[in-house]
Amino acid sequence: MRKPHVIWAFVPVLAFLxxxxxxxxxxxxxxxxxxxxxxxxxxxxxGTTASLALVEHFARTDNxxxxxxxxxEAAA
Numbered sequence: 001m002r003k004p005h006v007i008w009a010f011v012p013v014l015a016f017l018x019x020x021x022x023x024x025x026x027x028x029x030x031x032x033x034x035x036x037x038x039x040x041x042x043x044x045x046x047g048t049t050a051s052l053a054l055v056e057h058f059a060r061t062d063n064x065x066x067x068x069x070x071x072x073e074a075a076a
Contacts, residue, residue: 005058012048016041 019040020026031039 003058003062005055008051008054012044012051015044015047 019037022040025036025040027036029036034042
């Protein structure tokens with residue numbers, strides 16, 4: 001069974017897939033001097049890195065907790 005924190009990995013995927021359907025992104029607008037679609041993709045590229053780091057952090061914490069519990073059971 002997957003852990004609930006893995007859901008964070010789907011947030012950037014949904015943002016990328018929704019790009020053509022968002023009117024504030026898919027239009028003739030400039031954000032920070034570049035086309036809005038490019039700015040949106042750059043933003044979510046960084047968001048992908050952040051979300052995967054978050055998933056890795058929680059997975060590592062869960063693994064350390066499981067290892068500690070196993071060590072306590074083996075010692076008892």
